[in-house]
Amino acid sequence: xxxxxxxxxxxxxxxxxxxxxxxxxxxxxxxxxxxxxxxxxxxxxxxxxxxxxxxxxxxxxxxxxxxxxxxxxxxxxxxxxxxxxxxxxxxxxxxxxxxxxxxxxxxxxxxxxxxxxxxxxxxxxxxxxxxxxxxxxxxxxxxxxxxxxxxxxxxxxxxxxxxxxxxxxxxxxxxxxxxxxxxxxxxxxxxxxxxxxxxxxxxxxxxxxxxxxxxxxxxxxxxxxxxxxxxxxxxxxxxxxxxxxxxxxxxxxxxxxxxxxxxxxxxxxxxxxxxxxxxxxxxxxxxxxxxxxxxxxxxxxxxxxxxxxxxxxxxxxxxxxxxxxx
Amino acid sequence: xxxxxxxxxxxxxxxxxxxxxxxxxxxxxxxxxxxxxxxxxxxxxxxxxxxxxxxxxxxxxxxxxxxxxxxxxxxxxxxxxxxxxxxxxxxxxxxxxxxxxxxxxxxxxxxxxxxxxxxxxxxxxxxxxxxxxxxxxxxxxxxxxxxxxxxxxxxxxxxxxxxxxxxxxxxxxxxxxxxxxxxxxxxxxxxxxxxxxxxxxxxxxxxxxxxxxxxxxxxxxxxxxxxxxxxxxxxxxxxxxxxxxxxxxxxxxxxx
Numbered sequence: 001x002x003x004x005x006x007x008x009x010x011x012x013x014x015x016x017x018x019x020x021x022x023x024x025x026x027x028x029x030x031x032x033x034x035x036x037x038x039x040x041x042x043x044x045x046x047x048x049x050x051x052x053x054x055x056x057x058x059x060x061x062x063x064x065x066x067x068x069x070x071x072x073x074x075x076x077x078x079x080x081x082x083x084x085x086x087x088x089x090x091x092x093x094x095x096x097x098x099x100x101x102x103x104x105x106x107x108x109x110x111x112x113x114x115x116x117x118x119x120x121x122x123x124x125x126x127x128x129x130x131x132x133x134x135x136x137x138x139x140x141x142x143x144x145x146x147x148x149x150x151x152x153x154x155x156x157x158x159x160x161x162x163x164x165x166x167x168x169x170x171x172x173x174x175x176x177x178x179x180x181x182x183x184x185x186x187x188x189x190x191x192x193x194x195x196x197x198x199x200x201x202x203x204x205x206x207x208x209x210x211x212x213x214x215x216x217x218x219x220x221x222x223x224x225x226x227x228x229x230x231x232x233x234x235x236x237x238x239x240x241x242x243x244x245x246x247x248x249x250x251x252x253x254x255x256x257x258x259x260x261x262x263x264x265x266x267x268x269x270x271x272x273x274x275x276x277x278x279x280x281x282x283x284x285x286x287x288x289x290x291x292x293x294x295x296x297x298x299x300x301x302x303x304x305x306x307x308x309x310x311x312x313x314x315x316x317x318x319x320x321x322x323x324x325x326x
Numbered sequence: 327x328x329x330x331x332x333x334x335x336x337x338x339x340x341x342x343x344x345x346x347x348x349x350x351x352x353x354x355x356x357x358x359x360x361x362x363x364x365x366x367x368x369x370x371x372x373x374x375x376x377x378x379x380x381x382x383x384x385x386x387x388x389x390x391x392x393x394x395x396x397x398x399x400x401x402x403x404x405x406x407x408x409x410x411x412x413x414x415x416x417x418x419x420x421x422x423x424x425x426x427x428x429x430x431x432x433x434x435x436x437x438x439x440x441x442x443x444x445x446x447x448x449x450x451x452x453x454x455x456x457x458x459x460x461x462x463x464x465x466x467x468x469x470x471x472x473x474x475x476x477x478x479x480x481x482x483x484x485x486x487x488x489x490x491x492x493x494x495x496x497x498x499x500x501x502x503x504x505x506x507x508x509x510x511x512x513x514x515x516x517x518x519x520x521x522x523x524x525x526x527x528x529x530x531x532x533x534x535x536x537x538x539x540x541x542x543x544x545x546x547x548x549x550x551x552x553x554x555x556x557x558x559x560x561x562x563x564x565x566x567x568x569x570x571x572x573x574x575x576x577x578x579x580x581x582x
Contacts, residue, residue: 178441185440185447186426186433186454193427196416203376203410205402205431205494218437 022169026162034161040273041168042230045175047253047265049222052179054251055259055308056188057215058195059109060117063124064250066104067097067220069131069242071227076145076237077138086232087151093228094221101220102213109212124247131239144238151232164233171229175222176262182218183262191215256297258304267305328387329354329498329529330375330406335384337370337553344370346553348384352498357520357530359540361564362550363573368533369411371550372500376408377401389497403431407496409487411503411533417476421467421486424475425458428493461489465519481512488519492528499523501532505539517543541565549573 026034050064071093078084078092108119134141151158151167158167182188190211193201202208231237249272257268276290297305331351337344344367352358360368374381375388377398386394393401407428416424433454439447462468465485470478475486484504491499504520505513513536520543524530534540540547540561547564549557551573557564564570 181443182437182440185451186430186435187437187440189423189426190430192419192423193416193430196418197414199378200410200414200416201427202398203378203402203408203414204427204490205399205407206427207397207399214437 026165031161034165036274036277038161038164038168038233040269041165041172042226042233043250043253043273044172044266044269045226045229046223046250047257047269048175048179048262049219049226050250051219051254051259051262051265052182052215052222053219054254055261055265056183056191056195057212058113058191059212059215060113061120061216061219062117062244062247062251063120063122063127064219064223065242065244065246066124066127067101067223068227068230068246069127069239070097070100071224072231072237072242073131073139073145073227074224075228075231076148079149079231080145080147081138083149085152086149086228087153090225090228094224097224097227098217098221101217101223104220105213105216109209109216121244121247124244128239128243131242139239142239144236146236148231148235148237150235158232168229168233171225175225176266180262183260187211187214252294256294256304258307260308261304261306264304264306264308271305327354328352329389330531331387332371332375333385333387335371335374335386336382337367337374337379338382343553345374345381348550348553348555350548350555350558352529352531354497354529355524355527356545357524357532357543359544359547359561360531360533360550361535361537361540361547362556365552366550367553368550369502370553372408372502372533375401375500376406399431402494402496405495405497406500407491407494407498408500409484409491409502409504411506413480413483413487415475415483415487415490417474419475420472421462421475421478422455422458422471424486425461425489425493426454428461428490428495429454429457431494458493461492462486464492464522465489466515481508484508484512484516485519488523492523496528498529498531501530501534503533503535505534505536513539 025037046064046068049067050061053059053061053064074093074096075086075089078089079086084092104120104123108116111119131139131144132142139145158164190201190206193204193206194208194211198208230241253265253268253272255268256271257266258264275293276287328351333349335345335348346367348371360371362368370379373379374394375386377393377396377400381394384394385392388401388404388406391404393404393406396404416427433450435444435447435450438444439450459468459471462471465488467478467482467486467489470482475483478486484507488499488501488504501520505516508516517539520530520532544561547557547559547561548555549564549567549570556573557567557570559567
């Protein structure tokens with residue numbers, strides 16, 4: 001085969017360039033842009049977490065910020081009151097968010113898309129209002145919680161933006177790799193079957209309810225991971241960061257990026273996060289430009305920036321179906 | 327040995343009685359056809375057996391076990407797999423992925439197994455792949471394994487659906503109008519496929535409108551009309567049963 005090895009090398013070049021750019025990024029920009037990247041990283045994890053629920057299992061969830069909040073607040077409270085190190089809180093916050101995910105989704109998981117969506121919006125609001133009203137006197141009300149500890153491992157303390165950058169990058173890669181493997185397993189395939197045809201999936205012996213619950217629990221647990229990292233990065237958290245707009249932002253990242261596609265979610269997060277930053281020059285018109293960009297996106301590329309192959313097929317075939325009706 | 331026995335099976339949908347006191351049994355290794363005019367309740371019977379709806383009355387026993395009231399996925403796990411009247415494939419997935427779905431209930435790797443690629447999970451994945459590949463080969467679709475299901479011609483979609491059902495390694499295979507919409511050549515291939523499936527030890531229950539298929543492959547035929555069983559017997563017996571002829575062709579005028 002002529003040029004077989006060269007082809008293989010050529011395939012890796014974009015990845016190498018991207019990898020080098022990601023590593024070199026904090027050396028090339030100022031702290032402000034490093035912090036933009038840090039938030040981007042946290043939102044990539046959130047996008048990936050919601051992608052399990054929305055992209056793989058096909059369930060609507062517009063309250064993902066609630067699980068993000070549970071992760072962040074559990075870390076903040078136990079760290080500031082009981083001085084539990086934030087890294088120790090990482091698995092605790094994850095499990096706690098997953099447990100809440102289970103409790104919330106268990107009674108409603110059989111609901112159809114739109115109903116499920118409303119319930120999740122409601123839950124998101126309940127959590128945010130509870131935090132604002134200083135529930136049990138532990139959330140600090142509208143001012144939130146301050147002086148959260150920073151991550152430290154074997155005496156090494158993370159406190160500078162570029163250190164956080166690599167800390168967050170590590171988690172983004174870990175989560176993305178784990179999800180990629182899950183996607184290519186029998187669990188990932190089962191989610192695809194359910195999304196495509198629930199009745200056929202059932203008839204093939206797939207426990208639809210259990211797998212939907214699993215998607216919800218994993219997705220909410222992962223949002224708890226993002227919450228923990230967020231609390232440790234900010235050291236100050238307040239209910240305003242976990243409002244409906246945050247849930248909406250995550251939802252847009254998934255839908256615009258490409259549901260079911262890990263790379264798509266990353267690009268979607270870049271789009272949702274970096275574009276508004278770039279448009280800062282437009283001041284008042286910033287959100288307008290952003291809104292127009294989103295509408296254009298839905299019109300010209302409804303399957304997302306980098307769609308998973310199956311989603312492109314699903315959306316394009318639906319278009320064909322409706323086109324043939326007219 | 328009876329693999330499936332249905333006793334006094336009844337299903338009401340509001341005021342409509344879709345199945346009325348049905349009693350029949352299927353022996354291990356048989357090919358049994360369920361026939362009857364449109365609206366006779368044949369598909370309802372299939373949906374009751376596979377747990378899509380619970381029966382209003384009566385009992386369904388499979389392999390010595392009462393299965394009515396069990397959820398569909400549990401019934402599949404016990405060994406009943408089916409196809410649908412209109413193929414319900416996972417359209418945006420490849421043929422191979424479609425067939426792999428049948429193996430889901432026979433495998434057990436979980437989230438951690440997948441994330442850490444445990445040896446047991448990798449072995450299982452290999453097995454799923456091999457089984458699916460072998461079944462695609464058996465139904466003659468090996469060359470389109472990476473093609474999306476929706477791009478297949480209709481006849482191939484039907485075969486793919488059968489391969490998918492077989493991947494669940496059922497003891498009883500239920501086919502809902504497998505020859506529907508097939509041409510003569512495809513129908514011939516289908517009959518060969520069904521004969522091959524029976525040879526593998528799988529019992530087959532099918533609904534079919536194509537009488538030449540029914541008469542050629544069935545060991546026994548059960549005839550339904552208005553949700554009731556009106557006849558049962560060998561293809562020859564059923565063909566010559568006056569009640570069946572009446573159900574299909576109507577009564578002769580002078581008998582009225």
